[in-house]
Amino acid sequence: MKEEEEATHALTNITPIQQMMASSAGALITSLFVTPLDVVKIRLQAQSKPFTKGKCFVYCNGLMDHLCVCMNGNSKAWYKAPPGRFAGTADAFVQIIRNEGVRSLWSGLPPTLVMAIPATAIYFTCYDQLRDLLIHRMDNTEAACLIAGATARLGSATLISPLELIRTKMQSRPLSYRELTLCIRSSVANEGWLSLWKGWGPTILRDVPFSALYWYNYELVRKWLCQRYNQTETTLKISFAAGAVSGSIAAVVTLPFDVVKTRRQVELGELEVLQSSQKRTSSTWKIMYMIMSENGFRGLFAGLIPRLIKIAPACAIMISSYEFGKAFFRKLNSERQLKVL
Template sequence: MKEQDESVLASTNITPLQQIMASSAGALLTSLFVTPLDVVKIRLQAQNRPFTKGKCFVYCNGLMDHLCVCENGNSKAWYKAPPRRFTGTADAFVQIVRNEGVRSLWSGLPPTLVMAIPATVIYFTCYDQLRDLLIHRVNNAETASLISGATARLGAVTLISPLELVRTKMQYRPLSYWELRQCIEISVANDGWLSLWRGWGPSVLRDVPFSAMYWYNYEFGRKWLCQRYNKLEPTVPISFTAGAMSGSIAAFVTLPFDVVKTRRQIELGELEAMNKSPKRSSSTWNMMMRIISENGFKGLYAGLLPRLMKVAPACAIMISTYEFWKAFFRKLNKERQLKAL
């Protein structure tokens, strides 16, 4: 009980503004580190299976998904053809930097930051606030983390979903703000306000269980590592390790929902690119059955290794950065209180 009280006290010493600053720093650093990995992955994919006009692919750097539509097969910044064929990941890094400059490794970073930072701020701040409220009531840090993680993610997905729809529509083709407004008004007139939350269901099925498992395992793993190494407070390496482990577990369990969401995004994107009205989307269960009938049960776990290679470092960098800045602000606030006394 004493340990829980100390944990809550440590968290409540951080103001909401400081939590926002800490989560923003984590989102920025994660985007900077993980974006080059996804740029290289997309280039290698395009080399092995060239994108045809109207074909969609999903760009994801561990924080946000971006649906991209191929216009002429070769002009998009994310998958320009190299002078010679890439022989592997390391060669792709070298060729991209040599031929296009270092900045090309961060293609697609601006839209990531526009969406990822607000979403991350809402999510992490709500999580901390909810956890502080629940931890005394449930009398268990892991359970409080599980409930808070699921609730915070549900709220963040619901709030961000309309903005994600707007961003996705702007990625299909260049739109002025007037055209975008018209597009949204037509969508609302035809299908109602709920059309702004299209895709909310698959996002919730993937992100809410992921978040619940992530925070539960992170809390458990962090506590276990602190006991193992006789630390009263988690250090950056402990937070990094616990974040990577918990992120990997959650990514593995929720991968089938991620496959369904990606498949649905691509199908809707290709219909939109051909100026066809999207059909009524099938349920998540029906989509799963279709994937199993086409590719077998292993089809639900397609792309497991790339997802783990992306999610594990993204989770580790995000949480360790967040915990580092929280510890920094906690120390700063304590020093200010001592000076005031």
């Protein structure tokens, strides 16, 4: 009897391919919803860095202002004074829409989708596989979730880091694809291919603990909600709520590393354009010290509100979509198994 149950469970359980399909669909929905919030967050974080001498805004593509360095006059470019700083999240939304158009809130969406779908598919599939493996070897489910989450995120973040850098550059200061290509080529020529992993250190410092905290807290909150509402299985509402709560907690704890990552990545190409030999600060902790010196301790938490506004629904939408997708495939596999029997 027990062998029959195990065989049936194996056949009705979803495959890694189905896990990847479920996570990819969730990534698509989440990216479309939270990209405007991510754009605002990056703009707020990027403006905390003082402008380099000689830098101004050049309006050159008919839609958005490009932040760049003016080395000399150019009759083909229209120079204009830098606009006022964003006073907050709501002000950033208003100014971006007013000055750049609604479409600018989805700037960087193509590389976001190119990055999010494979990264999420790799991440969630690896997490589920590692978690199931660790649960069989450990008595503590929460600890297994923590380890699996950290390990899966380390691998996926390393693979996707170059695309993350490109997305951040497109969102922090609007660039045409031609300008972005020149910027990347200049960085690779001067610093080598490893420059494409610029910001990898603070990204790992942010994403690995975020993932570990997220899955640990998600498991705790999910179990608590199931017990509170007398549910034997995790419902869509419980997944949504647990994802929002656990994502918010992890976002607050890891925000300083997100600020450092954004600052390091938006610097790509600036010194090359200035033709400066000045050495960039490479240490994460030195950058943190610089941020605190310039903007105080609050500078490490720049963009907190838009990050929370983004992370809470993003985690909720992603995990609930993923669980819904897995439930769909389990039902599909179960129906196929019944037809076979």
